Ligand SMILES: NC(=O)C1=CN([C@@H]2O[C@H](COP(=O)(O)OP(=O)(O)OC[C@H]3O[C@@H](n4cnc5c(N)ncnc54)[C@H](OP(=O)(O)O)[C@@H]3O)[C@@H](O)[C@H]2O)C=CC1
């Protein structure tokens with residue numbers, strides 16, 4: 425059995441890691457940390473895990489974490505992952521970092537997040553569909569939630585060198601903001617509302633740019649605007665991809681199906697994707713329509729931000745890092761409707 429630890433287990437992605445890992449036949453959850461809840465049962469806050477987990481929160485400063493765990497998931501805020509990585513990697517423990525600390529080049533991270541990096545080292549960007557080389561790694565930077573849905577929607581056309589301008593318009597559920605209440609999460613502000621934010625300069629744009637320019641070095645014009653909607657989970661992205669030549673529906677079908685051949689978590693549903701059809705699952709559902717007259721393709725993607733956008737993807741990475749089938753513990757349909 426793989427012994428797993430979760431630092432930051434009391435938060436939303438930590439809770440989702442626990443929910444998925446207790447159902448993973450190759451994993452035993454060994455450690456769950458929370459500084460503010462140390463000593464309390466994990467089920468005192470994650471009520472849905474009652475009967476499945478007999479574990480108490482511990483402090484993350486225990487010195488034996490590295491010895492006790494074969495893999496540690498860092499489900500902690502930005503600027504915090506880097507405090508744990510060097511020590512954990514100084515042994516045989518594998519690490520999947522859900523924070524943004526190692527997703528970008530160090531100088532880019534420092535510029536975008538305004539945080540001085542204390543541990544500049546490279547990590548593979550754990551978007552498995554683009555980076556199967558995670559299977560060779562001990563340390564993976566798990567992607568951001570918006571960049572997962574946006575990048576997957578455009579990657580096939582970027583890889584074919586066909587995109588001139590990319591415009592990503594994304595809608596997210598509020599769990600993306602984490603467990604602490606915010607102005608946007610206050611019920612009267614969000615209910616029956618839609619809140620656009622960071623219209624031209626959200627920090628996730630840098631990840632989308634990094635990954636798409638990695639596929640097409642000439643692609644320059646990449647734009648991203650997020651909105652919060654009154655949902656708890658899910659990210660729905662509408663990508664307007666202006667192409668260098670007109671593309672037909674048949675062209676798109678061939679390009680997307682070929683690019684994502686043998687990628688189990690990418691689905692092409694009939695009709696448009698739906699957030700409820702991916703809720704609680706690790707799927708990214710994608711559909712597309714050609715607008716030949718305007719050299720435009722409209723691509724839609726739907727993910728659960730806490731699963732494919734975070735904890736599910738982290739387990740998909742762990743599976744590959746341990747030589748397991750990437751579907752292990754993750755092969756379940758959504759909790760729809
Ligand atoms: N929510 C989402 O949809 C997604 C989140 N992510 C990223 O995953 C990470 C976790 O997000 P999320 O679960 O939403 O966050 P939450 O705010 O819900 O939870 C944060 C967790 O980290 C712990 N924590 C906070 N500060 C520290 C610290 N200095 N040292 C150790 N533990 C700490 C908290 O517990 P305590 O303070 O008690 O120790 C808590 O358990 C973030 O980097 C986030 O950006 C990535 C993709 C999607």
Ligand SMILES: CC(=O)N[C@@H](CCC(=O)OP(=O)(O)O)C(=O)O
Pocket residue numbers: 522523524567568569570596597598599600601602628650652
């Ligand atoms: C609704 C909301 O506030 N969403 C968050 C999503 C970011 C997130 O979760 O952070 P990472 O994916 O980078 O780790 C935001 O826009 O900042």
